[in-house]
Amino acid sequence: MSNTYCLVQSSGGQLELRGCVFSRSKDVPYVQSAFEAAQVELMPIWNYDPSVFFDIPHLRLTSPESDEMAHNVWCSSALQQCQTTLKPHQITALNFLRKNKSCENDIMSLWNQPTNGWLCRFAHEAGISMGNTQDGRSRGSILADNMGLGKTLTTLAYVLATSDAAAEFLWEDWINRSAATLVICPLATLSNWQNKIDIHIENQAIKYHVFHGPSRNQLSKKDLQSASVVLTTYKMIGKSGSALQPNRLTIGSLNLCWFRIVLDKAHLMRNPSAIRTQNLLQLESQFVLCLTGTPVQNRLTDLQSLIKMLKIAPWDRDQIWKNCLIPQMNVGAPEAIKSLTRLMQSVCLRGTKDVLLNLPPKVEHAVVVQNGSHWENWSRELHATFIRMFGRLRTSEERWDPAEFFRQMTMLRQFCNHPIFTRGELLIQPTWQWQDLGKIVHLIGSLQIFLNSVQGIPQTKAVVFSSFVGFLEIAIEADLKNSTRNLVGILLVNFKPLIDFIAWDKGIKFACIATMYKEAWK
Incomplete structure (x- = not known):
């Protein structure tokens, strides 16, 4: 009768309890279920020696990634149409996105978690409506992997895997709906999306159109409804174009309900009151996917905008954030931290290069280099001049010119690269050497x-x-x-x-x- 040996690590709180678990073989499933219910992580011991523990074998727990690789039949056809093999963390992301868009995913179950009791009481006392959660409002996710981990390829594979569902969505209302995934990105990354489709996806597997520039006027409504992907930019979002061109064709003026909206660099809508954010919130879609490596940049309102875009009731209510979540988070309230953590675990998936790529530790070594003696004097003089003009030694009461401030600062930085770059500021013109x-x-x-x-x-x-x-x-x-x-x-x-x-x-x-x-x- 064999037993197992594992390391136990508590996943909650800052304190960690580590220990060994021994179990009869027949009881292993029950032990695993009990620890999972208690939110305690079981981890294998890499250097376990059975001979030290009476030859008790070590149970090798199956990793989540390998489990998902074995259960990716639903997207196998899509993976075959990708000319680039997806990595395990991208398969994990596909399954996460699928789970969040499933009709079985009860969007109210998250709100009714016991840890959110304080929020429920606040909403009840404030008279905040929970809204109709069965009205087909957008559902979706935030994919927040570090830059360089292939969020674009993951998204394209997901488009392929859900193409049948997109077609069904269109045929339910072929007049007002589009089967396309609308990808909204900055102009600088528009060509990148085109290149990714051409490089990583088999020919014609993803039919796409670019809705930008004068050529967009040549696209018919049918073209935009039948495409797999429509690529556009944030400047193309709006109801009727600019004030100078009220009849300009924009995404908003099409009045289409898209199968899915993908926001690339989604942190660009971090300001809830910005016109760009308001225009994005007016778009209609069945699902939403936000791609950003920085879902929170400066403040929690950055995250609030993304949650509003996902339209997860009642988390998308302004009162919940302004009067409850944000004030409590600002004072470090434990209940607010738990609620927000649960929310992010449900809608956001984040992978880091350190964990996924198994990179070696980053080594930083500071090296102090000195100028030659004749250049060191000039360096000190330039720095002293800058301090007199803009720093603590400033004596003039006149308001200083910001443009001149940045010019002088840039000049100091260029001097650190080589004195030749500040020759216009120096009174001498010596012979220059790279040394x-x-x-x-x-x-x-x-x-x-x-x-x-x-x-x-x-x-x-x-x-x-x-x-x-x-x-x-x-x-x-x-x-x-x-x-x-x-x-x-x-x-x-x-x-x-x-x-x-x-x-x-x-x-x-x-x-x-x-x-x-x-x-x-x-």
Whole structure:
């Protein structure tokens, strides 16, 4: 009769109780259920030695991610249409999104949790209506993974997995509804969505239209209703365009109920009273998905706007936030923390690179570099001038110019890169050398050591990214001419093929890439 051995870790509160659990084999399911009901996490011990514990075997608990991988039949067809294999955390996200959109998901059950008793009493005393929770209002989620973890690809896979439901939604009212997922994003990321569809999704698996610019006038209502995805920007949201162009075609003027709305960079609607936020709240959809790595940036009203967009009654009521949740959170009330935590656990999924990618610890090492003695005097003089003009030694009672303040501050920062960038402020015009500043000397020295001494790498290479072209030019001058390729103006969306090219070209050991211009090669 074998037993099991596990580590117990309490998931609630700041205090942790750790211990070992031994159980008869036949009782393992009951033990697991009991700990799960008590919200106590069972974890495997990586260095468990059965010989120390009378040869009692170690129960290997199945990880949540592997469970979800085994139960992803519902999206298997969608995954086959993705040319890029989704990672386990993306499969986890797909199942989370599916759970939150399920018709079996009772949106009032969250409100009726015992931990929200204080909120229920407040709502009752304040006469806040719970609203009709069966009126087909939007349901959805917040996907708040760190940047770079593939939220866009996860969303596209989810669009594929729910295409049948989208078609059914359209045919229930083919006049006023659209089967499309409306993706609203900043103009800067519009091309990124197009590239992701073209690169990661099989040809024609996702039919999409771009609703932006003059070409949007050529799109018919039928085009927008039958597409899988409609890409648009935040500037295209509104009822009737701008005051100067009242008849301008916008998303709001279409009067369509979308199957799903996806807000990319959803934190852009953090201000509840902003016109942009109000326009977004006027849009109609069956489901909503908010994509943001920072659901809370400065204050809780940032989160309030997202919850209102999801329309989870009665959490979307202004009185709940302004008169109850926010004041209690500001004083650190335990009941408010528990309620908000439960809410976020229900509607928000967040993954971090440290946990999902198993990255090594980040090592930060500060290196203090000094200017040459003749440049150190100039550095002190420039700093003293700045302090006299804008700092504690300011004597003038005149209001200082903000533009001049930022110009002077930028000049001081540029001096830290190299004195040549402040030559307009200096009274002398000496002969310049790249060795004139310790910062560039340290950078080049470290790069040369890396390129010449790394063991176990057949071809060592280094790439420096910067929007400060002047600094890159100094770095190029300091390095050996034969080992440097200066690549200027590579857009962010083109970085991967560029890096692949650098890795392939044996003649490149050190590359400098500027990110502020359009494509040009030197």
